[in-house]
Amino acid sequence: MNTQQPTTGTTQPYWSNCKPGDNDSQRYCQRNRDDLTYWISKLPNDNDTLLIAITTISTRTGLSKHMTERAFQGAAIMKLLPHLRNQVLTWGHLDMRYLAAIDDCLTGVAEEQLKEFDTALTWFFTPEYQDQTLPSITQMKAFIEQLKLKHCPGYGTTGTFIFKHLTIRQGNDGMADLTGVVTKEEGQLITTALDKTAKKYDIDRVDALIKILTEKINVTATLNYWTHDPTKPPTYLDGAGNLIFKETLFNNLPVKHQDLTGIEQEESEHYRPTKRLKTAVRLRDGICRFPDCNKPATTCDIDHVVEFGKNGGKTILSNLQCLCRTHHNLKTDGDLTIFMDHYGICHWHMPNGQVRITTPQGPQAHHPKAAWAQNWKTYRARPKTTDEAKKNFQQQTQEAKTKEESKKPTTPQQPSKDPHKTQPKKPPAPPPKKRKRQNPTTSTRPPKGFSNHNNHTPQWVKDLQNDIKQQQTTKKEKKTSEKDPFPEEPPF
Ligand SMILES: [Zn+2]
Structure with missing residues (x-):
């Protein structure tokens, strides 16, 4: 070839x-x-x-x-x-x-x-x-x-809300033009409600809107929010992406939580993934995984990367991806082959031999581009003073202790979760922190000429690294707590 x-x-x-x-x-x-x-x-x-x-x-x-x-x-x-x-x-x-x-x-x-x-x-x-x-x-x-x-x-404060509007302009051709600006959340709520009604009655969005208005239909629209810290407001909404406004609809909605702890190891024996797995796939991918496609994950099918039951194809997070209907069909038709690694990075092999790589874009993506990886400078960074070094060492010790303690209660719980399983549990996917590089000699980023060539680590990178650290810590803490930070599963 x-x-x-x-x-x-x-x-x-x-x-x-x-x-x-x-x-x-x-x-x-x-x-x-x-x-x-x-x-x-x-x-x-x-x-x-x-x-x-x-x-x-x-x-x-x-x-x-x-x-x-x-x-x-x-x-x-x-x-x-x-x-x-x-x-x-x-x-x-x-x-x-x-x-x-x-x-x-x-x-x-x-x-x-x-x-x-x-x-x-x-x-x-x-x-x-x-x-x-x-x-x-x-x-x-x-x-x-x-x-x-x-x-x-x-x-992103409330001041920006003044731009919201809904305009209906009557035209001369018997039609009217409907335009408006709402927040992402409101947009997602409207879309979900209209699509759900349209699907239920097999009509289009316009007729769905008229039906809701004239027939007083009750529609329950489920919105899937995400937060890495259950004590803070959500930062991401499935279908709408990252949330900007601090005052959210979320505060006024009845909320059900869903905890995705341990989802990386969860395997379903059936072809259809559990709702929990679907949620996790959508939160990892964010959008359709085909190159250059931006269809939101909410509207995508969940596809088995390796066909279920063939060549070891399992219903497990690392074998599932979001594909919009068009690209799902394209893949099923056969000319494409795809490999997905444990970090959810997809390698698409095109019929002409070209390989295209797409990275997950959702808030649960552990891919460094999505979660802010270290660059060479921060990787090599060292404290300037002895005091700083001392603090770092102490912090590391404390982190190691916390990590050890958090491991203890979770280990014996694992088998009891799936009593029906005939097969022993698969070993967990490797932790996402140290991603195996494709090309270790060349992939240290950023490359020459475009490095962060200031004499200090950019504050952006520092802040975001702290966030990652916090996320990881929160994740570990969740294992031992009863808190369920994740909302009800999607209406798929
Ligand atoms: Zn697509």
Whole structure:
């Protein structure tokens, strides 16, 4: 089989749209580089009138005024993010749509904070594998949103709610235009209720809405929230992604909890996964696992990566993935093969021999990109003073003690959970902390030229590492507690 390996023989990771030696990839990369250089050179001066600057260019290029303005936006933000700009000018992986979207997302962010966003985005857009799928604009927005929530004081407060509206515009053609802006949570609630009604009566969403309004139908919509800390408000909603607003619908809804502790080892004897397993798969994947597909996990089928009952295909978390109906059918039709590792990283083997890699995007993903991995600098970081070192050592000892103690009560409970099982339990999946690298000699990230080359570890990375640590600790604590932080299973 022709594996279409890059002709340059590189061993560096790269995005699938920057494939070395691939004419299609390279053509667009070059175009992206040229575009950015061009638009930076055309940026208006401080005193230029914006409308005139836009019109001048748009009449000569044939681009719409909107497209011209978007290109200006993208170029302008790249002037403020030098590391990302260099990355784009070198690799050509991001087009002007991405850059304009970055500008949108960074609206209102203080100038002094941009340096940190620059570092974080450069890191986000550094691949770990060869032929890795470039994160979508939606994924990038979610990433920036998370950073803003954490590091931009005042962002995501109730003040933003003033933009909510619902507008019905009567047209001349007998139709009316229905538009509106609601929070993600409200959007998910509306979608769930409409889809559930539509499915029940075999009608479309519009008829479902009319039916609810005119026939006073009772609909129960279940929303699946996620939190890593049961004492805090949820941070993620299945189908809607990361939650921004601190005041959530969640506070006003009746809540049932579901604890996913130990789900990695849970195996169902049947073809159909348990609801608990389904929830875990959706929370790990977040979206359809096919390359470049962004269908939310809520709307996806749960697929056995290795067919159930064949070649050892089991109903277990590490053999289940979210696929939208289209891509589920595509996989079932047969021309694709797929391998998924214990970290939920999918390796898609395309019919032309190309391998595309997709990483899980949900809040339960343990993949470092989703959960913030160490970079080389933080991996090599050492305390500056003896006092710091002492504190670290003491903390490590304490953590080790806690870990040992938390192990004790859980071990004997395991067999009693599944008394019907004829087979002994499979050994647990390896812990996600130390992911086996694809290519240990080259995958230390970020690569040269785009490293976090400040003299200190970026605060972003520090904070997020602390979060991971906290998550892991919370997980362990949960094993011994009776708390159920997870809501009712999804209505699938
Ligand atoms: Zn899909």
